[in-house]
Amino acid sequence: MTAIVWWDAARAFLMALGLYAFVVLAFRAGKRRTVAELAPFDLAAVIAVGAIVGRTATGGNPLAVGITAVAGLPVGHAVVSRLRHLRSFRALVDHPTSxxxxxxxxxxxxxRRSGLTRGDLEAALRSHGVQDIGDVAVAVFETRNGVSILTKHGPAPLWQHLSDEESATASSD
Structure with missing residues (x-):
């Protein structure tokens, strides 16, 4: 490889590293929810950042353009987050609970309206420790794509989910 190719590779590496650090700081300044829970507008921000960083790191955009574009995304994300307090706007960016x-x-x-299958629901029930659907008082598909499950008997005690060995260890502590 020629020196120019090595320099291009090193430049792309350093640009990606610098942009990554900038993105981490930019999103750290935002709400924790930005990274912890991906709503559709959160995912759009993540995809846009990836596209901008990739194009800038490989020389498709000047560094100043890439940094400016990435800096604009948290601003746009904050605006959308605030506008979600308006019912009419929230309907555009969040799916309703079901x-x-x-x-x-x-x-x-x-x-069906939620885009889930019976298998998806059964997986959610299993992940909540529910063995019999007859025990479910209500199961709600939430705005953030998770399923909340309330059983008729309340949540199962922790020790029912532990193996015998773990249960014996927990009771001796």
């Missing part, structure tokens, strides 16, 4: 199960009965229309 009640999927009531008193142990699946609501197929709500399941």
């Amino acid at each position: 009640v999927l199960v009531v008193d142990g009965r699946i609501r197929p229309v709500e399941l």
Whole structure:
């Protein structure tokens, strides 16, 4: 490889590293939710950052343009986050909650409207430690794409989820 090719590779590496540091600082200044929970507008910001960083690091954009574009994304994200307090705007960026199960009965229309399958619902029930759908008082598909499950008997005690060995260790502490 020629010296110019090595310099281009080193430049791309350093640009990507610098842009990554800038992105971390820019998103750190925002709300923790920006990274912890990906709503559609959060995901759009992450994808846009990736595109800008990739194009800038490989020489498609000047560094100043890349940094300016990345700096604009948290501003746009903050505006969208604030506008979500308006009901009419929230309907544009967040999907509504859907009640999927009531008193142990699946609501197929709500399941389809949410884009979920029965298998998705069963996986959510298993992840919440629910073995019998008849035990579910209500299951709600939340705005942030998670399923909240409330059982008729309340949450199962922690020790019911531990193996015998873990349970014995926990009780001796």
